[in-house]
Amino acid sequence: MPIDKDERARVEDRRRFILTAAAGTAVAALGGWYLLSDNSLTRAARAQTRPDGRPRLPPGQRVIERLRPMGGEEGDPAPRNFTLRVHGAVDSPYTLDFRELVSHPGVREQLSDVHCVTAWSVLGARFTGVGLADLAARARPKPTARHVIFEAAHGYTANVRLDEALAPNVMVVWELDGQPLARAHGAPVRALVPDLYFWKSAKWLTGIRFVERDAPGYWEVRGYNNHADPWKEERYS
Numbered sequence: 259m260p261i262d263k264d265e266r267a268r269v270e271d272r273r274r275f276i277l278t279a280a281a282g283t284a285v286a287a288l289g290g291w292y293l294l295s296d297n298s299l300t301r302a303a304r305a306q307t308r309p310d311g312r313p314r315l316p317p318g319q320r321v322i323e324r325l326r327p328m329g330g331e332e333g334d335p336a337p338r339n340f341t342l343r344v345h346g347a348v349d350s351p352y353t354l355d356f357r358e359l360v361s362h363p364g365v366r367e368q369l370s371d372v373h374c375v376t377a378w379s380v381l382g383a384r385f386t387g388v389g390l391a392d393l394a395a396r397a398r399p400k401p402t403a404r405h406v407i408f409e410a411a412h413g414y415t416a417n418v419r420l421d422e423a424l425a426p427n428v429m430v431v432w433e434l435d436g437q438p439l440a441r442a443h444g445a446p447v448r449a450l451v452p453d454l455y456f457w458k459s460a461k462w463l464t465g466i467r468f469v470e471r472d473a474p475g476y477w478e479v480r481g482y483n484n485h486a487d488p489w490k491e492e493r494y495s
């Protein structure tokens with residue numbers, strides 16, 4: 259019998275809980291794990307350290323169970339109308355449609371923590387997509403390129419330093435926890451830059467532009483920090 263929506267949600271919660279719980283923390287002793295409060299998740303996360311040595315949870319953040327839709331001017335969610343331009347300071351600009359994107363040989367799943375500047379974090383979200391570095395390689399950025407500008411519907415942009423944009427965990431994604439991205443979360447395709455505040459992860463993505471000179475984006479020109487490192491609490495400028 260196919261499982262219903264609530265059951266699937268519970269399974270997903272449980273999976274997330276197991277993924278996010280630290281071995282050896284008290285949470286394993288709590289039978290009613292799926293009733294754990296956000297505070298328990300937050301406490302568990304605070305006890306963890308990332309492989310890179312940084313604390314799992316950046317300062318001032320609190321863990322919630324799933325992404326909260328944070329708004330923004332939505333783009334066209336229809337995959338058939340989607341195109342992604344990879345362009346700017348590159349030798350070989352190109353465009354991909356949705357089918358070309360999802361059949362990229364580099365498609366993979368990745369568990370990522372994301373950190374919103376409004377102080378919520380989600381741990382171990384499972385994204386499906388392709389690495390930005392893979393998409394960049396085909397375009398061959400010029401040696402003078404220094405930044406990546408994520409371009410989205412209605413002129414939204416987010417700027418990321420080139421070395422950080424090419425980090426192995428930066429992706430262009432179209433599924434969250436095995437489901438196509440909801441419209442509110444950027445359907446059909448968004449950027450994912452897990453190690454910077456989540457506003458850098460442009461929803462309704464339309465382009466990846468390589469530039470020689472930095473160009474502060476939508477939030478960066480509205481008082482938010484140009485770099486946005488959650489571990490340094492680079493929230494505002």
Ligand SMILES: Nc1nc2c(c(=O)[nH]1)N[C@H]1C(S)=C(S)[C@@H](COP(=O)(O)O)O[C@H]1N2
Nearest residue numbers: 326327328330410414443456457459460461
């Ligand atoms: N195109 C676009 N992308 C955007 C935004 C936006 O307004 N427009 N908001 C950003 C902000 S401030 C955050 S916190 C995250 C929120 O993503 P979510 O709504 O999927 O949680 O998307 C980012 N990407």
Ligand SMILES: [Mo]
Nearest residue numbers: 328374375457
């Ligand atoms: Mo945000």
